[in-house]
Amino acid sequence: MALYSDEDAVPSEDMELDGRIVKATLSRTGVIRWTSSSFSDSLVLQDDLLGFSRDHSSLTLFTFKVGQVGCCALNNARVRKDIVLKFRDADTLESWSQTIQECLNGAERPKRLLIFLNPFGGKKLAKELFQQQVEPLLSAAGVGYTLQETQHQNHAREVARSMDPSQYDGIVCVSGDGVLAEVLNGLLERKDWETAIKLPLGVIPAGTGNGMAKSVLHHGQEICNVANAAFAIIKGSKQSLDVATVMQGQACFHSVLLLTWGIVADVDFESEKLRNLGSLRSDIYSLIRIIRLRKYQGTLAYVPAPGYEGSGDPVREDSELFAPDITDSSAGHDESWQGKSRYTGPRLVLERSEWRSVRGKFILVWLQNVPWASETVMAAPKAEFADGFLDLIIIKDCAWWKLLGLFLKLSDGTHVNSRYVEYLKVKAFRLAPGGRVGSRVQGGYIDLDGEVLARGRGAHGDGSKDPMLYGPMLEMTVDKGLATLFCAR
Numbered sequence: 356m357a358l359y360s361d362e363d364a365v366p367s368e369d370m371e372l373d374g375r376i377v378k379a380t381l382s383r384t385g386v387i388r389w390t391s392s393s394f395s396d397s398l399v400l401q402d403d404l405l406g407f408s409r410d411h412s413s414l415t416l417f418t419f420k421v422g423q424v425g426c427c428a429l430n431n432a433r434v435r436k437d438i439v440l441k442f443r444d445a446d447t448l449e450s451w452s453q454t455i456q457e458c459l460n461g462a463e464r465p466k467r468l469l470i471f472l473n474p475f476g477g478k479k480l481a482k483e484l485f486q487q488q489v490e491p492l493l494s495a496a497g498v499g500y501t502l503q504e505t506q507h508q509n510h511a512r513e514v515a516r517s518m519d520p521s522q523y524d525g526i527v528c529v530s531g532d533g534v535l536a537e538v539l540n541g542l543l544e545r546k547d548w549e550t551a552i553k554l555p556l557g558v559i560p561a562g563t564g565n566g567m568a569k570s571v572l573h574h575g576q577e578i579c580n581v582a583n584a585a586f587a588i589i590k591g592s593k594q595s596l597d598v599a600t601v602m603q604g605q606a607c608f609h610s611v612l613l614l615t616w617g618i619v620a621d622v623d624f625e626s627e628k629l630r631n632l633g634s635l636r637s638d639i640y641s642l643i644r645i646i647r648l649r650k651y652q653g654t655l656a657y658v659p660a661p662g663y664e665g666s667g668d669p670v671r672e673d674s675e676l677f678a679p680d681i682t683d684s685s686a687g688h689d690e691s692w693q694g695k696s697r698y699t700g701p702r703l704v705l706e707r708s709e710w711r712s713v714r715g716k717f718i719l720v721w722l723q724n725v726p727w728a729s730e731t732v733m734a735a736p737k738a739e740f741a742d743g744f745l746d747l748i749i750i751k752d753c754a755w756w757k758l759l760g761l762f763l764k765l766s767d768g769t770h771v772n773s774r775y776v777e778y779l780k781v782k783a784f785r786l787a788p789g790g791r792v793g794s795r796v797q798g799g800y801i802d803l804d805g806e807v808l809a810r811g812r813g814a815h816g817d818g819s820k821d822p823m824l825y826g827p828m829l830e831m832t833v834d835k836g837l838a839t840l841f842c843a844r
């Protein structure tokens with residue numbers, strides 16, 4: 356006979372759970388609780404359930420829950436487990452099945468995904484990680500997908516530019532941050548960019564840096580790993596995301612992670628030659644660059660967010676960042692790009708008096724859209740996904756041994772408390788990067804979301820295909836919450 360445990364509960368009964376008799380309840384808010392004489396436990400459907408199946412007398416729940424040994428969480432790691440509930444009463448089974456389905460539907464979980472997989476990102480393990488860890492979760496959750504392995508640079512961008520967005524509930528990148536940036540750019544190069552950019556984006560960490568995946572999972576208090584990232588996407592929670600646009604003349608690129616110039620970009624790209632050192636490569640090359648410290652001459656300007664107006668100097672009348680031939684930051688859509696309309700940045704009307712300027716020699720200039728630049732570097736602890744601002748970090752003067760101390764603090768974001776670090780939020784930014792101080796080599800890279808945006812004369816590598824030039828002013832603006840991200844909570 357069916358029992359009614361409380362007003363908020365679905366009809367319930369004593370049932371068999373994995374062969375043991377338990378008293379179980381299901382609340383309309385989606386929590387299953389069960390107790391027996393020897394144990395009790397619970398399951399929050401939206402947080403812990405991938406999906407379920409039913410037959411004439413039982414439900415099988417496909418769970419993915421933080422594992423426990425006794426009362427202790429198993430290092431916060433989720434464990435995949437099927438739980439079989441055997442019902443005596445067919446009506447109770449029907450109500451449970453319906454309520455569980457309603458709870459899952461209520462979260463607008465994705466049903467069909469377009470998945471890009473970069474087989475050459477990071478340690479080149481993306482394919483194995485997908486097959487072993489992602490595919491089984493998608494299958495248990497009943498999520499369909501189209502898998503597109505990227506064949507070359509910009510492949511994801513080309514597909515994102517031409518695919519049919521109505522076929523999918525989201526786009527997922529099993530890659531580093533580079534492929535995510537390509538997808539973003541592809542979507543914003545479409546005629547229907549306003550619709551296309553609403554498709555939720557997800558990233559499963561399989562690259563070198565994985566700053567976006569870490570930011571998403573850290574925000575949801577989850578460990579950054581492949582399975583947690585996949586589960587966050589399956590659960591379907593979403594979050595708005597600011598999109599930054601970098602312009603230099605007619606060249607236009609969009610970013611959701613970071614732009615950096617100075618020591619961090621130098622380490623990122625020059626340490627490529629130490630690739631065989633694996634994860635140590637960046638640490639060792641950072642140490643080399645810190646001891647043999649470089650500074651770059653340059654000028655930057657920014658429009659500070661409220662609360663940060665006191666920083667920097669007023670813009671000088673003769674500033675190269677405001678020369679008369681420089682177009683203003685009010686582009687909106689550009690109808691002329693390859694004869695098609697596309698997105699070219701937010702419509703901002705900024706008075707010259709709002710801008711502040713800093714000139715001189717720089718060790719580091721770093722703009723972040725989200726807190727983490729990589730899985731181990733929390734560059735901007737105050738960064739938020741959709742506050743409409745970029746977090747700007749500037750280091751001008753700092754002895755190498757002090758800088759070493761600051762680099763060691765990057766793992767928890769406490770570097771921003773140092774008097775050598777200027778940390779503020781901005782809504783627009785301009786940079787005219789110059790040459791390396793004390794050297795005939797101009798050098799220097801500008802790094803946008805982990806890829807070279809521009810490199811100076813004498814910098815390592817072939818710059819002929821770089822999207823922008825090193826030297827002329829570039830401008831970065833931010834569009835509040837333009838994109839949507841699958842988030843972990």
Ligand SMILES: Nc1ncnc2c1ncn2[C@@H]1O[C@H](COP(=O)(O)OP(=O)(O)OP(=O)(O)O)[C@@H](O)[C@H]1O
Nearest residue numbers: 476477505506507508509530531532533534562563
């Ligand atoms: N099949 C491919 N061959 C070569 N390059 C590719 C291929 N697919 C994607 N790429 C390029 O690899 C770059 C890096 O991609 P991804 O985002 O996966 O990793 P990452 O962490 O940014 O970089 P890393 O290569 O250092 O791991 C991107 O510029 C992308 O265009």
